[in-house]
Amino acid sequence: MQHQLDITFFRRKKLPIILQNELSECGLACLAMIGHYWGIEFSLRELREKYPFTLRGASLKNIINIATDLKFNSRPVRLEMEAIKHLTCPCILHWDLDHFVVLKKIKGNKLYIHDPAIGKVKIKWSEASKHFTGVALEIYPATTFKPEKSSSKISTKSVVGKIIGLKKGLVKLFLLGIMIQICMLISPLYLQWIVDDVIAVNDTNLLTVLGIGFILLTLLRTSIETLRDWFISIFSIQLNYKWRGNVFNHILNLPLEWFQKRSLADIISKFHSIQEIQDGITNKVVSSLIDGILVVTTFVMMFLYSKALALFSFLAIIFYLILRWVSFDAQKNIISEYIINKAQQESHFLESIRGMQSIRLYNHQIERSINWMNLSVKEINTGLRMEKFSLSMGFANKIIFGLDRIIVIWVATLLILENNFSIGMLFAFISYKEQFSGRIISLIDKISDILMLKIHVERLADIVLTLPEDNSETNSIFEKNTIHDVTIKLENISYQYSQNEPMILDNINLTIPMGQCLAITGASGCGKTTLLKIILGLLTPTRGEVFIGGIPLSTINKNSYRKLIATVMQEDHLFTGTIAENISFFQASPDFNEIEKCAIDASIHEEIKYMPMGYNTLIGEIGTGISGGQKQRILLARSLYRNPQILALDEATSHLDVPNEIAVNNAMKKYHFTKLVIAHRPETINAADRIIVLNKGRIISDELNKHGENAASEALD
Structure with a gap:
């Protein structure tokens, strides 16, 4: 045990939340969390590749074997609920007969659980007893244990991949943003020059020059802003189209096992993470760079006007930055939980639509409705927590910078009364201060949002970092009709x-x-x-x-x-379209005579002929209006059409x-x-x-x- 203490004494141990990507990898995800706690920072993807599981998942014995391979000792325990408080945390609990979770700690009458399916959970003792099956697994480092770092960390670049025109577009956005910021830096001087150099000496000629000059500056700035906004719209659409196309094409080439281990709604949710990452790249990353430059520039201008006043504003920013840093983990957990809850609600909805016949025949409409509403309430409550967090940050923002503004004006007025500051300089300083405060708040918030993108990056990584089926051009190529x-x-x-x-x-x-x-x-x-x-x-x-x-x-x-080859498998589907399109598998220029011949051989032609629209009858996966036997014969005709x-x-x-x-x-x-x-x-x-x-x-x-x-x-x- 002394060796274990030596390993971790100087390292701050933290139990992360690692969510399962596959339906059956809760045990592996729990092991990944405990591994991170002790210093083995392998990603779930790396563990999955090294220790693959079937849809049946992992048994306690499987988890013990993997833990042993990772240089951990394990102690399986059968115990009553009352004895859980004696377990060494973190440990793994068997949950709901078919699930594993990590027990982080017990505080008062609550258990703090890291559930790989839904995230962090605080559950009362009485409620936990309904889920706990009486089996736990303590895991701790063996004497041969050594902390290890992951050799392949997920980066945004690895997830984005190669998109033609991305760098060029970002450079254009950056240059347009710089031009706008230059205009904004010049704007505060207008009020200072009017007050100090026009009104003070009654110089109407200078007034005319300044008026015309700043009118032109305003027109220039507005034109550039409009051009930038239009470019962002076009660039975002093009980026979204190219990126989504690349990812969708990648999905179509993934191994079949990948789809069998994930729910449909979860795949859709991960695919939609593209939108969040793309918005972060096109809006937040470029804007953050520009905001950073403007923050430095405006602070230098403020410092040149008054060191004391600039220091007050800087202290307010430091206070706000600390507040955001302290609350970052809480915000990240809420967002992760919201994404998971939303995916679960959508998964239940899709399953209900696909299984409508079974629901009706078993009279389970009320049960499915109640379950969906419960999942929706979880999603809504998490959304309200997100909104509450946002309102709290907004409230703190207004208090901090409201007080900052009052103090700055107070001190600046004293400087004016002492003839150390002019009224025009006050107006200019306040304008620069507003730009500085606004931009650095925006910068802090955007950096926080960019860091939050890691949630979406990790979800999308499950798609794009999974190797596609091997279709290397170096492999043997079969050409149809030339293979004898x-x-x-x-x-x-x-x-x-x-x-x-x-x-x-x-x-x-x-x-x-x-x-x-x-x-x-x-x-x-x-x-x-x-x-x-x-x-x-x-x-x-x-x-x-x-x-x-x-x-x-x-x-x-x-x-x-x-x-x-052609196939008719048990899992095969018809797609939304006409019968003819399904038989030809949506061939661009189908041979109708061949379609009819294949339908005759599949013994479905006569039935199609008597349908109101014949071969143009619309069918699909749901609401086909055809029997199971008709579906099988259309699928058979499709396979014959392939010759x-x-x-x-x-x-x-x-x-x-x-x-x-x-x-x-x-x-x-x-x-x-x-x-x-x-x-x-x-x-x-x-x-x-x-x-x-x-x-x-x-x-x-x-x-x-x-x-x-x-x-x-x-x-x-």
Whole structure:
């Protein structure tokens, strides 16, 4: 224990709040928080890459194993609620049966919790007992522990990436801002010269010159300000368009697993962080630089007029700066909590819309409404706390600088009475002081806002710093219609979601000749869909290699490979548009004859023909007005329209009646491409040339189809 004290004695320990990005990484986020507390400042992203988890999340054993790897000792404890006060904090608590949180401290009858799902929480003892499951984990440094710094800190530059015209635009904004500030610096001299040099000596000629000169200066300043505002509008729109386009394109190329571990509303919320960061770059960063220059210049002018008066204003600024610095963490926590609460409310709303049929059938409208209103109240209350904080800062601002103004005028008047200051100089000094105070307040507030952007930068980093699927141009490129051999070969394929999970597939060896129709069957959860996704390049095997035409799939450009394949997967969607657009997948110049031919082969043409708008009937993911069987056949027509060399079907006819399924299977026989079919129904299995059966991740049967009535039942047995 003495070694532990030596490590941390001279370091101020602080428990940060680290929010989970994936739905199942609460345990890893808790470990990251405690790691930061003791000096291991790895980001959650780095820990996630080193210790990946499945959607099922981490068990207590997983957390202990990772903690041990990070040179921590762990002590799991089973205890009653009353014994929590004896735990060494910070520690991890098992919460709500399926969640982990960090207990920071206990004060009075309240527990201070860092919840990776929602942020900082203060919860009463009685309320905590409803959530605590009786399991805790104390974590503390081992004797071999050494503090470590993160090698890859997230920066705004790494999140923004390369945007053409960004630097050039910022330079233009800066130059326009400087020109405006020069005009503002000259403006206070007008009143001083009028009072001291015109009125005092009755010089009308000078009055005329000053009047005309400052009219021209005002016109120039107004013109430049208008030009700057217009440029900001255009620049912001262009920047937003380019940046959002870059990020959206990046999202479309992220690995499939990334989407499976995040909620839709959370992804949308992170994408919208672009707007906040972009506003900070175009408005706050450039303005802060200009404000900083003006602050220095105006203070020098004030100092030249009167050192004493300048000192009073400077002390007021110091006091306001300390106030903002002390309250910074509180403001950051409120903003983080608001973003999370808003995302949770929107997630609940989207889930309710998508699951409306289930809600109606189970009569759960009232429950969903109450839950949504509770989430909305949390969002509103956090918003009110933000507004309260803003009003408090505004109140302090007015008090500090109101008193400052009174004291400055008081002291300046005494200087005038002592003939050490002129009235014109007072007017000019007050004008410079107002500029100085206004600009430095603006500078402090903008710097605070820029630092707050770290919240949005970290959220957006979860998107832009995740590596996209490998589509390197150095990999083998498949050109459609030039590949003559798409024989699929799997050698020693094994797959597991993470190191701590069991094998989903275990040492699979399989060769699928070109043109063969292969049926893959087996009990639910035996690895059928996982095997298909590995062949399609959606998942990377833990061990082994997939070969396409003798070429390792890992060396093939994924985009070019997928030009050869078409699929109907369980998770496939229709998109908002016409039936024809969905079949052609919104091709710019679709072949309508081919659309109709594919619809006929998918046994959906006759039903489309009798719809009021035919192939121009509008459909979409929600409110399609079509049955599950019709949706599957439209998806099948879409896959046929692609004219693939490999067709993968995952329960693609599960919603069809027997006559339609037989019609589809018969139509498919005239296509000579490779067909990979996951099925349970005998009609689909009997249509295959070959049947393999999976059980617990292994192939237990691999036979050519006898084309007899009992082939499917024998395979299933």
